[in-house]
Amino acid sequence: MIVVDDLHKHFGGFHAVDGASLSIEQGSITGLIGPNGAGKTTLFNVIAGVLKPTSGRVYMDGEDITGMPPHELFHKGLLRTFQIAHEFASMSCRENLMMVPGGQSGETLWNTWFGRKRIADEERALKAKADEVLEFLTIEHLADHKAGQISGGQKKLLELGRTMMVDAKIVFLDEVGAGVNRTLLNTIGDAIIRLNKERGYTFVVIEHDMDFIGRLCDPVICMAEGHVLAEGTLAEIKANEQVIEAYLGTGLKNKAQVGA
């Protein structure tokens, strides 16, 4: 579905993405892991059109989408969330969701003046949908709260909620789990699986929580220093020496002493 071909992204002299090639299967939930600074977020940003690659190409369903602006990619069904939450701070949580669907007739000026009826109907439907998503995320009580004034984790939820407002084809999740309560994260995981199964979304998930990755993802891609280090099932990855050394580590050294 997505094919990334020898992608490079340089910041000045620094090669954040350095020849990454990978492909994402339709209908999969692909995990993307790798040490801090491996270039995962940068790779996302390039695919999603926020950054222009230095070289290399990105294809979606065979079409070359390299450098296409994000809003066009959105309409092609490519959605993403942000590692650092990008809520619309002065809008209520519900509005944060309601603004997402594209092609709302109320978004053309002419209709806002002379097409009130149609807009009202659409808005009702949108509102119902938004409330449904909020409830799913267990933050329905925040519907009328300004999004700028909810907790860090709640912002993450909202971020995920936005992808649920439309029928996406592929969703890139950048560390939805960081800062989210584990119990809730499990619920999110269930939701992702359900979206994947029932609606056929394809997911690419960046996450540092191996349990979460393990529950959802197959296959898993591990990046390091801007390129793909290893690829396979989580079990294979976990057994990979290089991955252990660069990323997973071998657990706490001091654990024993403290407990005592």
Place this chain on the structure above:
Amino acid sequence: DGHAKEVKLGVEFGFTGPIESLTGPMSAGAELAMKEVTDSGMLLDGAKVTSIRADSGCIDNGLAVASAERLIAEGVSGIIGADCSGVTGAVLQNVAIPNGMVMISPSATSPGLTTMEDNGLFFRTSPSDAREGQVMAEILQERGVKSIALTYTNNDYGKGLADAIESSFKAVGGEVTIVAAHEDGKADYSAEVGALASAGGDLLVVAGYLDQGGAGIIKAALDAGAWDQFGLPGGMIGENLPKTIGPDLNGSYGQIAGSQGNGIETFTKMAEAEGFDGTSPYAPEAYDAAALFLMAMQAAGSMDPADYKDKILDVANAPGEKIYPGDLGKALELIKAGKDVDYVGASAVELIGPGESAGTYRMIEIKDGKNETIGFK
């Protein structure tokens, strides 16, 4: 107090804005004439003249019109002003004409105002710039100047004057190497001087304001050693220029609207006694504007603009006894006695055609850091 009635005159000048430093002496000039008249006790059986100031902003039409409306509301019998030609036109069209109010501007010199439809309500004690251009060209020619560079302040005054100088000077066979505008109140004039110097010329004529860009241009030109003599039209004649520039200015020359005889000297002395600078540009004209109002009222025996507007030309022009600054009381007495007066005033007032000054000019040369009058035209 002992005055039978009160005559209110509006004084609408740009107390804030780009010519704020000129308007102090201008309004003082106008108020000097009012005071003189009040003190004489001769106007309309001892009327007291009071001035009401209002800000024109010089370049803010909206403000100027609002201020003028306020003056009307205060019940003025005439408006001295406005100062800059732009706002003058706005006030005239939008306030004076609709309300049938007379305006005498001491300083709006744009030729465009000459032909403006004014219902006989607009006068000015300064000549149109077209006239000064001719005079300056003659002076330059007499001095044997073959070529000039010309810079003007970028407003209707500067532009009109520059046009007039350029065409008149060319008509007498001179060469104008460059005509370039400068904006007032800018931080730096090296660019303008660079361009002017590159074009060259015997003399640099600066059609600007002495405490605005004009002075800046001269300073920059002197600093760069580009010229050491300058041609100075009326806007550049004033005490302040030699004072700020210093001895380097000696030898530069020019002209300003002004009368032969003792009008201006008397006025300057009177101003000094009052504590303001009578040589400041348009201060004499402002005095004259106020004087004209009051004499016309006396002549009409009424302070209603509709009555006295036709008298203004009468009192300003011959025949009659010549009236100079300080003589206002005498003049009012003469008028009351039914005699004719010919107001000369501080700026040699002679109103022609559409009610503007015909323009006599004083030739000035700067010697030892002073403006010396060296003749008349």
Place this chain on the structure above:
Amino acid sequence: MDLLNAIVAFLNYVFVPGVAYGSQLALGALGVTLVYGILRFSNFAHGDTMALGAMATVLVTWLFQSWGLSLGPLPTALLALPFGIGFAILLLLFTDRTVYKFYREKKAKPVILVIVSLGITFIYNGVTRFIIGADDQNFFDGQRFIISAREFKKATGLSEGLSFKTTQGITIITAIIVVALLFWFLNRTRAGKSMRAYSDNEDLALLSGINPERVVMITWMIVATLATIAGVLYGLDKSFKPFTYFQLLLPIFAAAIVGGLGNPIGAIAGGFVIAFSEVTITYAWKKILVYLMPDSLEPSGLVQLMSTDYKFAVSFVILLIVLLIKPTGLFKGQST
């Protein structure tokens, strides 16, 4: 010989004025950029702060002159400068106490502070005119030229003169010293670093034990110093006139923006870009070309890219082009 004449003409009409004007703008832009960078708003009152600081200096200068104090060839105003600076510091601290502090504590939106500073501008404006009037004031004394055009011509025998004014010399030297000091202060001292930290992340600065009020105070003191120096130098070079300080604001802001608002190096570079673009684009190159070209090729016109009417407009176009080529501003500002 012709080549020398051409060089001298270039230096005299383009280079020296450009450098001097550029230094003046740079000093002004530094003040604007500091307030923007650390206190986070565009300070419209900067022009009038310059005017007030300069005004105080002028008054003290007159006092000194009446006492017969002088610095020989240098202007007496330099002696009075510290007093002007002191006055400006007091003024700004007072303004901060009575006005800005309130909004800062309330975490007001930056744009509110911008408009408030416009209010302050009006007030300063009135105060300056109230005290010293709206007219030109001359307070320069001492020797006017380091090299005057006439002497230069006599000494060298060239037909072009080169003049270099004392004030230009002082301006350039002061600008260099001030800028060097400022950089040393911001990048090397504890107080300077705490200012940068505060400007970056106020909350975190608090958590590092930085006292915000102290940072604000130091900032205003530096800004007052810069403003007074810039105002006095400008006044010495041209003349002191309240209205022009307000007019200076536009080129100063342009300089600060093109250099990258919030970045001190940018402010300096921006000042020179503005100054030189104003001077060079509208310069009539005829004079120089006449020297350089053989007679037969002598230009007939003025060889002026644009008439001086468009001087300011042109310098804005230059700015735009600079920004289009270098999207971060000449130096990366804070605003990215």
Place this chain on the structure above:
Amino acid sequence: MSSDPYDDRGNKDASITNPKGMGSQIPKSSGTSFSAPGGPFLIGDTMTGGYGKGPDILHDCTIAVEQGEIAVIVGPNGAGKSTAMKAVFGMLDVRSGSVRLDGEDITNLSPQDRVAKGMGFVPQTSNIFTSMTVEENLEMGAFIRRDDFSDTMAQVYDLFPILKEKRKQAAGELSGGQRQQVAVGRALMTQPKVLMLDEPTAGVSPIVMDELFDRIIEVARTGIPILMVEQNARQALEIADKGYVLVQGANAYSGTGKELLADPEVRKSFLGG
């Protein structure tokens, strides 16, 4: 409409007004501290309070940590964990209750005075100086120290080698996890008497997380009490001497780390089973 009329800064334009706006914390003018002997080393005692004039978010919430201990706060999102931390640090009005440090009541002190008293804090968000280099960030951490801090800096670099590599880079250009390392490094530079961390491991890779926890243990063993909020709750509770579960601004469970880990209710509701 929000409670505070000054807080909205929706307009993100950067040309004439700085987009970052000002900070969000309102430093209170400092009052005095007085001695209040006894009790744990640091305690936020029955705190009640909220943001600005808004509703109470904390309800009689108590969190405390003893010398040499690690205390961990867990709880669902929006429970008020960060708020509790801020309240302890004086960045928020505590309407009732008190904060005591080492036998002193510091409820009325401003945050910077608390720093001077030896408290160090890593907030959950915007916890680095983005425009300053990594090294300058660490220096700012040591701002209140007058002694030579190069040793401490070397230790931080040992702990997070990547930071040494990126020493001269602006911290804002680092990846999410790298920023987190800078933030913790900055707090360590203070050599605080007590260290408060709000989700220090959010977004860091497993290997770094392990290192971080190791380091935290080490720090605690030198006698510095550590109070932290964690969503990687199981790992955190494993090393914790004391654990608090906060729900809707109130203490729901507390006990030793082991106890909480063993409590099936806690596991199910807050630790993800």
Place this chain on the structure above:
Amino acid sequence: MNETLKNTMLFGIIAVLIIYVGFVQSWNSALLIVAMGLISSIMALGVNLQWGFAGLFNVGVMGFVALGGLAAVLIGMPPTEGAMRAGGWNVVGALLLGAGTVFAAIILAKTLAKGWLRNLAVIAMLVIGFFVFRGLLDPAVELVEEINPAQTGYLGGLGLPVLLAWPVGGLFAAAAAWIIGKTALGLRSDYLAIATLGIAEIIIAILKNEDWLTRGVKNVIGVPRPVPYEIDLQNSATFVERAASFGFDPVEGSTLWVKVLYILLFAAVLIILMWLSQRALHSPWGRMLRAIRDNEVAAEAMGKDVTARHLQVFILGSAICGIAGAMMTTMDSQLTPGTYQPLRFTFLIWVMVIVGGSGNNLGAVLGGFLIWFLWVQVEPMGLWLMNLVTSGMAEGSALKAHLLESAAHMRLLTMGLVLILVLRFSPRGLIPEK
């Protein structure tokens, strides 16, 4: 206090102030304040749309206003006799050629492959085009400017009803905004500030220096009116009679009536614009704008074409300023390019928006009225203040004279004080965004 009540009260206060002016000064003054207040409100509405709702920083309001003024001249003034024949057609031709050159250069830049060859071709195209343009334009301009320079010396206008100039002024401003937007929007926002500031200066420079178009600094006087002239009314027997029946003398009656007519026209425009923008803003379109303002990156990722929306809003807001500019020139009956100053036409409008409450249209309108009222009425206030201060002093004392002399400067000072006080007690503006 409930919000509607508070807003009604605020507007009520303004009304009372204006009525007070009516009683104490004159109804002409009061109506003039209303008329200019309406125009100011419309400008503030435009800026508010850009800044309050989309976070676009436009500091070139002055330029758009001036373009509106230009429209009033080009539409309303009669054509200058013989100007078209003398050089007008050549001027038009030159302008078309100039536009064509730029267009061709853009096409060239788009079609040719990247590289120095392309740059060279584009530059050559532009340079040659520029010289041909100047070669054609300059002599034609000279011919036009020679026609009776003291009175005309320019092409004149189309002689159409001047009301038509209002929408056309909007179009002019929109066109300029489109050019700025195309180059500067969507890049860093500093660009927009500098670009708008710059374009405004350039527009004014053109108005001031291109005499063939606007008579430059010589001003165009006597732009026709959409309402009758007072003089004609005074001479019309029916009007005088009607006025007398209401107890007005002809002069007062006519001046008031003309202002009332203007006010009705302006109010109609304001109401229409208000209705359009309120509707638009309280709809998904407005929600989209707010989202963009809050976080452009996220809005882009949520499929909103940020650049296109920015361009749209920027053009709309600027067009509104252009309409207001045309209205103002119509009421002044003259175009005086020298009067366009950033302080008055850009920053004063900003003050209106911020004091009124950015992000709220009602606030913008309120701000427009209030600030304009202050702008023209603080002068008497300043004088009054000074009189009060000096009332205790000895007659003729130097200090007293100095203080009274400085009264004019009190205008700005008082303005500043009021500004700071309003913002102190209502920092998000008088009617804040909801």
